[in-house]
Amino acid sequence: MDVNTGDLGFPIWLRLNHFVNLFCIFFLMRSGLQILADHPKLYWNDHCRPGSEWVKFGKKKMPANRLFTSMDEAEDVSPVFAIPGGHHNLGAGRNWHLLIVTLWVLNGLSYVGLLFASGQWRRLIPTSWSIVPEAWHSALTFASLHTPPPSSFHPYDPLQQLVYCAVVFILGPFMIMTGLAQSPALIARYPWYLRLFGGRQGARSLHFIGLMLMVGYVLTHLVMVIMVHFPRDVDRMFTMFSPPGSSPAVASVVAAAALIFVIVCHVAATLYTRRRQRGFQSGATTIVEPIVRLLFGRLWSYQDYDSSAVTAEHHVNGYPPENADYRRVAANGFRDWRLRVTGLAERPLELSLDDLKRMPKHAHTAMHNCIQGWTGIARWGGVRVQDLLHICRPTPQAKWIVFHAFVQEEYAPEHYYEAFRLEEMSDPQTILAYEMNDQPLPFRHGAPCRLRLETKVGYKMVKYVQRIELVASLDQVGFGHGGYREDHQFYDKVASI
Amino acid sequence: MATFFFHEETLPPDDAGHSTLVRYYYDDIAAEALTRSFRLLSSGARMEFIDNERIPLADLRPDLKVLVRDSLTQRERSDLRLAS
Numbered sequence: 390m391d392v393n394t395g396d397l398g399f400p401i402w403l404r405l406n407h408f409v410n411l412f413c414i415f416f417l418m419r420s421g422l423q424i425l426a427d428h429p430k431l432y433w434n435d436h437c438r439p440g441s442e443w444v445k446f447g448k449k450k451m452p453a454n455r456l457f458t459s460m461d462e463a464e465d466v467s468p469v470f471a472i473p474g475g476h477h478n479l480g481a482g483r484n485w486h487l488l489i490v491t492l493w494v495l496n497g498l499s500y501v502g503l504l505f506a507s508g509q510w511r512r513l514i515p516t517s518w519s520i521v522p523e524a525w526h527s528a529l530t531f532a533s534l535h536t537p538p539p540s541s542f543h544p545y546d547p548l549q550q551l552v553y554c555a556v557v558f559i560l561g562p563f564m565i566m567t568g569l570a571q572s573p574a575l576i577a578r579y580p581w582y583l584r585l586f587g588g589r590q591g592a593r594s595l596h597f598i599g600l601m602l603m604v605g606y607v608l609t610h611l612v613m614v615i616m617v618h619f620p621r622d623v624d625r626m627f628t629m630f631s632p633p634g635s636s637p638a639v640a641s642v643v644a645a646a647a648l649i650f651v652i653v654c655h656v657a658a659t660l661y662t663r664r665r666q667r668g669f670q671s672g673a674t675t676i677v678e679p680i681v682r683l684l685f686g687r688l689w690s691y692q693d694y695d696s697s698a699v700t701a702e703h704h705v706n707g708y709p710p711e712n713a714d715y716r717r718v719a720a721n722g723f724r725d726w727r728l729r730v731t732g733l734a735e736r737p738l739e740l741s742l743d744d745l746k747r748m749p750k751h752a753h754t755a756m757h758n759c760i761q762g763w764t765g766i767a768r769w770g771g772v773r774v775q776d777l778l779h780i781c782r783p784t785p786q787a788k789w790i791v792f793h794a795f796v797q798e799e800y801a802p803e804h805y806y807e808a809f810r811l812e813e814m815s816d817p818q819t820i821l822a823y824e825m826n827d828q829p830l831p832f833r834h835g836a837p838c839r840l841r842l843e844t845k846v847g848y849k850m851v852k853y854v855q856r857i858e859l860v861a862s863l864d865q866v867g868f869g870h871g872g873y874r875e876d877h878q879f880y881d882k883v884a885s886i
Numbered sequence: 887m888a889t890f891f892f893h894e895e896t897l898p899p900d901d902a903g904h905s906t907l908v909r910y911y912y913d914d915i916a917a918e919a920l921t922r923s924f925r926l927l928s929s930g931a932r933m934e935f936i937d938n939e940r941i942p943l944a945d946l947r948p949d950l951k952v953l954v955r956d957s958l959t960q961r962e963r964s965d966l967r968l969a970s
Contacts (some may be wrong), residue, residue, distance in 0.1 A: 452915065461888060461915050476940055666937060708888050711961075798890035799911065868934055877922065877935050 399544075399625045403509065406500040407626050412651055414607060416485060419472040419655070422601055423482025426466035426763035428459060431597055432590040435756060436700040437763040440670060443594065451594040456833060458596070459761055471885045472655070473662035479663045479760065480879035484673035490568065491680055497561055512544060513554045524545035536617050544625070549613075556606055560599060567596035572886035573758035574844035577690035579820075589756060589764045593648070656706045670870070670879040678883045685885035690818040690843035692755040694766050699754065699826055701735045703765040707805065710795040710853055723837040728821075730777060732859035733787035738780060742837050752827075753818050753843075760846040760884070769841045770824035774814045777821065783811060786860040790814060791866050792840050793852035800873065807872035808848045808863060808882070820845045821854065846885045848874045854866070889913045889920060892957040893950060896926070907933060912954050917943050919950065 429446035430437075439451070447464035451457045460477070468474025474482045504510040527548035530537050537546050545553065566585075569575055570592035576583050586592035614622045624637045627644040662669045709715075718726040723742050730738035752770035774790075783790075794805040813819070823830050823838040830836045835852025842850055847874065863869050871882025893910040900906070904925050911920040923936040943951070 457915060458890065461913075667934070711890075799888065801891035802909075836930075868932075877938075 390779045400507065400509070402503050403500070404626050404628075406503070407648060409492065409496040410500075411647070412431045412654070413489050413496065414603070415655065416472065416489040416658070417493060418600065418604065419470065419490065420482045420485035422476060423466060423471035424762070425485060425597065426471060427463045427479045427482075428476060428759070428763050429464050429592045430462075430763075433765075434589065435590050435595060435698075435764045435766060436702070437590065437704055438700075438702050446665075456705075456708070458708060459759060459763055460706050462702065463761065468659050468663070472659050473666075474659065475663065477853060477878065478663075478666075479879070480874070481666060481669060483760070484670060484677060484771075484879070484881060485662070485882075486727075487677045487681065487709050488673050488712065491676070494565060498556075501557070510665070513550060513557060515547075515550060516553065520547045520551060524551045539618055539621075542618075552606070556603075559571055560602055560606070564596065564599045567599060567602055569594045569886075570597070571758075571762075572685055573756070573846055574659050574685035574688040574885040575720055575759075577692050577755070577843045578688035580692055580694075589758065593762055606799070621827060625753060666879050670875075670881075674881045678881055681881070681883045685844070686813075687883075688881070689842055690755065691815045692753060692818065692843055696754065696755040696758065696768065698766045699768060699831070700765040703834070704759065704763050705759070705811070705833045706759065706761075706847065707852060708797060708799055709836075712798070714803075714854065715795045719832070720837070723818055726837050726851060728838070728854065728857065730857045732791075733784045733861060734859050735782040735784055736780065741769045742823060745772050745821065745838065748824050751817070751820055752824070755818065755822075755841070755843045757850075758846050760848050760880070768824075768826050769820065769822040770827065771822035771838060771841070772821040772842070774819050774821055775817070778811075781859075786861045787811060789860050789866065790861060791858040791860060792854055793856040793858060794851050794853040795855050797853065803867075803873070804855075805853075805873045806876070807840075807851050808866045809849070811859075813842070816842065816844060847884075848872075849884045850879065888915050888959070890957065893953050901903070903928060910950060910953075913940075914958070916940075919946050919954070920944065932935065 395402065405604070411496070413539055425446070430442035431444045432442050434441055449464060451462060463477045463479075466474055469544055471482065472485050478584065504513065524547040527537055527541070527546050541547070542549075554721045570586055570589060571581060576589060583589055620641055623644045624640040626640075627647065627850045628636060628640040653744060704861070726742055728738070728740045750770055751773050752768060754766065754768040757767065758764045771857065778790075787807045788811055790811055791806055791808045796802065796804045817841075819842045821838050822835075824836050825831060830838060835854070838850040838854050840850045840854065858866075860866060863871055868876040870876050872880075874880040875882045889911050891909060891911050895910075897906040897908060897910055904927065907924040907926055909922045911922070912918075919941040920938060921941065922938045924933040925936055926933050943954070946954070954967070965966055
């Protein structure tokens, strides 16, 4: 055991970091479960072929003889376990996750920074290999339902020190790294990053396994705090503004109050999110969206997977339109379909599918990242949106570009639409795709053409495109929040993670 | 065919004078109705989404059940016509 830790004590910043971590960790777990429930299957392959999952939660059985979408596979989840709970409350779950993870990472960085700045790192990082046999001895002691004597704690027992060190310096960063791998923007710009985890689904599975380890750690930690030399550790961590040991009774009261505070926060946050979904969306995205734009907003896609990587059975969301308008143009191979570019353009356009095909064609093989968690790889061919914009010439007032789809029955009488900042169209791999895997775009994937913007999650990539509109403000688009999903399901509008 | 729109109705104004528009959809995989509610704002044609709910078919109002059944029949015929 390394005994050169001296009397490091438990400084106030360490106790505050510990409390903020306690506050964050349960929010992260509950919001993570909400996200998982929307596609409660985990894979080790990026094709997500039905049946290839290594673990599946929920009881839903999907029909084998008809088209179903991944939205149909989403499971309800209890608000006791998830925030906000319920059916397909993915937008709020994501906003909670991104909001709290920001606080958690800042708290973690300040904790690690202060550990090294103050010399407190010696309480966590072993400086002698002798800790390994000592930790093993300690593990055997605990396994025999005995407790090492207080003299073994300097301030931690060797096993405790190793576990804390692993959680702070391995599990925490591991969760951040696998979490970052969920960003389509990051993995589109740096496809090699995914190889560290065996692919996007590998990263997602490892993130889940990390969550299980974190849950196991938290439960064990709580049990050990109570079982081993109670209330010593409570006293150390919750004697907030006095030296530890000066007022054990007060420390116990503060610890109980802290736990009650966290529970009350969870109950209040869950109720508020369910009852004031728009208010929560507005508040959370005000904080989250600038951070996501800062981290991922300027990343362009550099993907070009090998053709052997193409997914055979690509998942889909959104059913093809069934109405007369769509059927009429579909019936003759979309010869009468016209793409209209309207709004704040010097030269409004009306283009046929042949007109689009006469423009320079660009193709790339890229990974589709659904917001629910599944992925697929396909080759997409079409015309760059940037080329269309060069022809129609947006006026200086145009700030947003909106893609409007045909009416689909699941959204009727409205239609699906999504808006983007005009500069987001600069990515060379942002195309209006009319081909998938070198064939005309299939109905279920958005025929006659769909948007491909490889740095965003799938809900931003409008299918069955009928019209493109240039506008000055989001107030002119639907309910003004950035798109159909933002308006109706409280998603964020940046969608880069 | 899975989730499709089959009915909408406007509820009387609340104390604040806002009416609520409720749109009904039917999910024929889950055999549930899905409602989407919107607050109709007094400032003209604008409205704001409130929330959605799922209602098992058994709990659906009898008149809405009839509408679901009619819609299903109509859509089935339409599919048959297309297939022929």
